[in-house]
Each structure stands twice: as C-alpha cells, then as structure tokens.
Amino acid sequence: MLKKIRSHDDFLTFMSQKIDLYYPNKRILREHFTHLIIWVSIIDxxxxxxxxxxxxxxxxxxxxxxxxxxxxRSLLLMHKLQYTxxxxxxxALRTVPLYAILSGFHPDSTPGVGTFYDFFNRLWLAPSPHLMNKKKRKVKKPKAKGKKHQKMAPRNPGIVEKLVNRALKQQGNVHYAPKAHDGLQTLFKEMFVEPSANQGLLGDTKSLSITGDGTxxxxxxxxxxxLLCNCRKQGNWKCDCLRKFSDPDADFGWDSSREKYYYGRNLFMISASESPYDLPIYPRLYRASKHDxxxxxxxxxxxxxxxxxxxIGESILDSAFDAYPIYEMLERYDVSAIIDLNPRRSKQFTYNKMDINLDGVPVCPIGREMLDWGIDKKRYRRxxxxxxxxxxxxxxxxxSDSSYGRTFYTSTKNxxxxxxxxxxxxxxxxxxxxxxxxxxRCIKRQKVDYKLEGSNGRSSRHWNIRTYIIAMCQHVDAWVKETEKNQYKELHRKVKSILFI
Structure with a gap:
C-alpha cells in the first residue's frame, strides 16, 4: 500500500535540506551540477x-x-547520466550522495536492484517481460538481400490495403486493444506530452502537424x-531443430542505412513536426521484419x-509510405498528406483523358504543362x-475555341x-x-545522445521502458531550454534560490 505522497514543493525542500547537509561547500555543485539540479527540479x-x-x-x-x-525520477536521472x-x-546511488538526493532518496537508504525490477513490473502490464510465450522456435534466416538505401518491401504486397480497409470500417469508433506498454504511455502522455503541448512546444494541437519514421x-x-539438440555432435551442422531464444520477440530486419541485416526491433517514432525541439509524441516498438x-x-x-x-491536420512522410491506401486513409480522416513519391512506383498517369506528370500537373496535348490558377480550399479542387x-x-x-482557353480541374477527393x-x-x-x-533528429537524440542501443537488453519490457524514459528526458531537456528564455527566467531564479546555489 502506498503511503502519503509528498508534493513537488516538498521534494524541492527535501533536496535543498539534504544538499546543505551533505554539501556545505557548494562550489563544486555550482561548477559542475547546476544544470543537472535544475533539470531534476523542473520535473513535477x-x-x-x-x-x-x-x-x-x-x-x-x-x-x-x-x-x-x-x-x-531516479530512472530519468539514470538515463540522463547515460547509465545503461x-x-x-x-x-552510483550508494557512492554518490548527490544522485540519491536528486532522485528523492536518503543517501543512507537507496533502493537495490530488485526494487528497480519490481518497479519495472509495475510499469509493464504484461505478466512476462516477453510478449511471446513461445521461447522455442526454429531459426528463420533472411533469404532475399535488401537494396542499397532502400527499405525491404512488405512480404504481402496487399497488406497495407487490407489494414486500411479494416480500419476505415471502424472510422468514428477507433478500436484499441490493451497493450503491455499502456502504463508507460499513460505516464508519458499525462506528465510530459500534455505539459509540453500546453507550453506550445508541439505546435497547434487543433491542427497538429506530425511526422513519423522507423529505425x-x-x-x-x-x-x-x-541449441537444444545434439545434432552437431553427430556431424549435422545445419539442423532444423527447435532452439531457445533469450529475446523471442526480436527477429531479423533490413537496415537500409548500414546495408545489413540486424536482429532486434523496429522503433517507429511519431513526433511533432513543428516542434522547435523535435519532441516525440508516441514511440512504438515492433518486430524488425515489419515494413514502415x-x-x-x-x-x-x-x-x-x-x-x-x-x-491531426497534416502528416509528413517519406517515400516508404507512398501507397495509395495510406493517402485514402488520411483523406478520410481529413489529414493533409505530404508524402514523397517512391521512384519505383512513379510513372506518368492519365486522368480524365489528360496526361498527368509526377508533380501532379496536367500536360496538354502539345506537351506543355498547364498553369495553376488557384484552389478551392473547401472542396480541395484545383x-x-x-x-x-x-x-x-x-x-x-x-x-478550345474560347479566348479564355481550356480549363481543367483536379480534385484531391478523386x-x-x-x-x-x-x-x-x-x-x-x-x-x-x-x-x-x-x-x-528525434530518433538521433534517442540513439546517439542517449545511447538507446548501448544496453544489452533482451526483452520487450526492457526496450519499451528504455525508449519511453528517453522520450521523457527529451521533453525535460526542452523544458530546461525554455527556462533560459525571458518569460522563464523567474522560474530559473526561483529554483536556484530554493537550492541556495
């Protein structure tokens, strides 16, 4: 049973008192830890x-x-200091009193490893760290090799259309099945995404512009x-026997940037495209073999x-999402699609007996592009x-015999x-x-600045918690930068005065 929870002001008071007790000479704190103390203090x-x-x-x-x-708070501080x-x-909590104080613990009473894993179980809603109960399976090696700087095509060419048709049947009543990461997403939404939105750090949420990509x-x-068999002792080095995997949820995927196959997951990140700090909104981990x-x-x-x-007013995506069902889905939800054309799927089209080039411009019979003469924004007809x-x-x-010349209309709806x-x-x-x-840039913050792949985790629980905690840190970093602006200088001074720095 949870005991009485102290307020954020009480935490700041506790932190100030303990810093005075353990660090009477604050010169070291002023020189090396001022930013870290402000970083922790700003998180309610x-x-x-x-x-x-x-x-x-x-x-x-x-x-x-x-x-x-x-x-x-201790997990956030752990990832901020790049402990994997x-x-x-x-x-570190037991040897550096400041880390324990900033976490909210008494330096002589810090949690152990088991306490942190108990907390992981409370963040993760599944009964097991893995999503798949079946830990024994056959090895599935990739056969076809991906092309240079191109993502692997979906195994089922019609899968996108099937998924979109299924989703559009339920439009207006979005079906959502509970998932193991729902607890993490709830914390992320309530205490990080929505406060950032209220500060205007995500853009206009009444017409939000989003962008997404996988990594x-x-x-x-x-x-x-x-190996669970004795086939190799018998001379069979290519057996198809069942094997045990420490990470059963992972599989093989194609890394187009490094031009190699990898074993792991696909992190699909949705961020606010108009955010000045490239803040994440919804990070999601899938199997590596899934196409974006x-x-x-x-x-x-x-x-x-x-x-x-x-x-959602606008969706900005690269050429990997250039599939007609995706355009149709976004249009049904009244979302403007800014999607780059895939050169493998692009060719000159014919619409109402008029040739259309790759930029969507009608081409007259003598091969000249017709001129854009405005758009009806209500009907999206140009x-x-x-x-x-x-x-x-x-x-x-x-x-045409008219002096006005021939006119032609193109409609987004069609x-x-x-x-x-x-x-x-x-x-x-x-x-x-x-x-x-x-x-x-949002993904770069996860993988480079916070070293997402620096851990040797082997479960879906580990990778989801790590991804969400880093996403939370990204929002806190943005809040700290906001404190340096004129309208937040008073808050900056208040935190310093509380801490006597």
Whole structure:
C-alpha cells in the first residue's frame, strides 16, 4: 500500500535540506551540477502515484513500497547520466550522495536492484517481460538481400490495403486493444506530452502537424538462439531443430542505412513536426521484419486513441509510405498528406483523358504543362488553365475555341496521391516536406545522445521502458531550454534560490 505522497514543493525542500547537509561547500555543485539540479527540479512527478496506484497492493500490512515518484525520477536521472545498467546505477546511488538526493532518496537508504525490477513490473502490464510465450522456435534466416538505401518491401504486397480497409470500417469508433506498454504511455502522455503541448512546444494541437519514421534497434540477444539438440555432435551442422531464444520477440530486419541485416526491433517514432525541439509524441516498438507502411496504419490509429482531443491536420512522410491506401486513409480522416513519391512506383498517369506528370500537373496535348490558377480550399479542387491563353501565344493545336482557353480541374477527393492538398514541387510543398527531418533528429537524440542501443537488453519490457524514459528526458531537456528564455527566467531564479546555489 502506498503511503502519503509528498508534493513537488516538498521534494524541492527535501533536496535543498539534504544538499546543505551533505554539501556545505557548494562550489563544486555550482561548477559542475547546476544544470543537472535544475533539470531534476523542473520535473513535477506528483501524478505518478495516482496513475500507478492500481499497480500496488491495497493491503496495509507488509513493507511499504518505495515512492513511485522517486523511482521514476531516479530512472530519468539514470538515463540522463547515460547509465545503461541498473546494477551500475544502484552502485552510483550508494557512492554518490548527490544522485540519491536528486532522485528523492536518503543517501543512507537507496533502493537495490530488485526494487528497480519490481518497479519495472509495475510499469509493464504484461505478466512476462516477453510478449511471446513461445521461447522455442526454429531459426528463420533472411533469404532475399535488401537494396542499397532502400527499405525491404512488405512480404504481402496487399497488406497495407487490407489494414486500411479494416480500419476505415471502424472510422468514428477507433478500436484499441490493451497493450503491455499502456502504463508507460499513460505516464508519458499525462506528465510530459500534455505539459509540453500546453507550453506550445508541439505546435497547434487543433491542427497538429506530425511526422513519423522507423529505425532499427539491435537487441542484446543471440540471433540464432541456443541449441537444444545434439545434432552437431553427430556431424549435422545445419539442423532444423527447435532452439531457445533469450529475446523471442526480436527477429531479423533490413537496415537500409548500414546495408545489413540486424536482429532486434523496429522503433517507429511519431513526433511533432513543428516542434522547435523535435519532441516525440508516441514511440512504438515492433518486430524488425515489419515494413514502415504497415506500421504507420496501426500506429496512426493508436495515436488517435491516445489523443482524442487533438486534431491531426497534416502528416509528413517519406517515400516508404507512398501507397495509395495510406493517402485514402488520411483523406478520410481529413489529414493533409505530404508524402514523397517512391521512384519505383512513379510513372506518368492519365486522368480524365489528360496526361498527368509526377508533380501532379496536367500536360496538354502539345506537351506543355498547364498553369495553376488557384484552389478551392473547401472542396480541395484545383483549377488549371491553358498555357497559351495565359501566355498570349498561338497554340498550333488549340484544345478550345474560347479566348479564355481550356480549363481543367483536379480534385484531391478523386485521387489524393496524384493531387494532394498541397501541390507537389511547389514552394509550400518543399517548405512543409523539409519539416520531415524533425523525426530523424528525434530518433538521433534517442540513439546517439542517449545511447538507446548501448544496453544489452533482451526483452520487450526492457526496450519499451528504455525508449519511453528517453522520450521523457527529451521533453525535460526542452523544458530546461525554455527556462533560459525571458518569460522563464523567474522560474530559473526561483529554483536556484530554493537550492541556495
């Protein structure tokens, strides 16, 4: 049973008192730890106890559990300081009093390794660290090799269309099955994403612009498992017997940037494209063999479930998502699609007996592009005029006897891939599509700055907790940067005065 949880102000008071007791000379703190102290002080984790209350026993007997606010704060601090091992972090808490104080613990009473793993079980809603109960299976080696700088195509070419059709049948009533990471997502949403949105760090949530992409995450498990047979002793080195895997949820995927196969997971990240700090909104881990276009369909609908009060106005994606069903799905949800064309699927099209080039521009019978003459934003219908009539030159084969020249209309509703709401290769298109790099910077923060793959984790629980904690740290980093601006300087001074620095 949880005991009375202290407020954030009480935590700041506790931290100030303990710093005075253990560090009477604050010169070292001012020189080396001022940023870290402010970083921890700005995080209000009081709601953690309420959100995780159902994960604790209601029996008043027995030993009282650790304050979940302090446990979560300690995990955030652990990843901020780039500790990849719980064992090493526990040693650091016991040897460096400041780390224990900033976590909210008394330096002479810090949690052990088992306490942290008990807290992991409360964050992870599945009964096992793995999602698959079957730990024994055959080795499935990849056969076809991926192409240079190109992601592997889906195994089932029609899977995206099937998933979209299934999802559109339930439009208006988004179906969501409970998942093991729901507790982590609830903490992330309530205490990090929504506060960032309230500060305007994600953009306009009434017409939010999002972008998404997948990235490989290698696991610490052995890709070929552990032998359970004696075939090699009998001279058979290529047996098909069952093997035991320490990470049964991982599988093989193609890393197009490194041009190699890897064993692990696919981290699909959705971030706010107009965020000045490239903040994540919904990180999601899948099997490595899943294609990004397949993951987008499910992740987008999960996003609608978690943020029902937000309105997604724009989706910016790369050419891996260039599939007509995705355009159709986004149009049904009234979302503007900014998706780059895949050169493997691109060719000149014909629409209403008029040739259309790859930029969605009608081409007249003499091979000249018609001129854009504005758009009806209510119906997303664009008007095109004859280049000869507009330019004032004589056409050798006129299409119309009118002095106004021939007109042609293209509608986003009829073909959202050919005629998106924002005209391809226009100045506005290039400006909007340039925001897609925000998700790459967000992923870079996870994998490079916070060393996501620096751990040898072998379970879905480990990788989900690690991914979400790092995403939380990304939001806190943005809050600290905001304190340096004029409107937050008072808060900056208040924290320093509380800590007597």
């Amino acid at each position: 984790l009081t709601k953690t106890a309420h959100l995780l209350k159902h994960r604790y026993s209601s029996n008043p007997r027995g030993r009282k559990p650790r304050n979940p606010c302090d446990m979560l 091992s719980v064992d090493k972090w526990v040693d 490989p995450v290698e696991t610490g498990g052995r890709p070929y498992g552990k 276009s397949v993951l987008w369909v499910s992740t987008f609908h999960e996003l609608l479930h978690w943020y029902p009060n937000w309105k 008007k095109w005029r004859c280049p000869a009539a507009v330019g004032g030159w004589q056409c050798p084969h006129p299409c 073909n959202p891939r050919l005629f998106p709401r924002v005209k391809r290769d226009s100045k506005e298109w290039r400006k909007r599509f340039a925001l897609r790099t925000g998700v790459e």
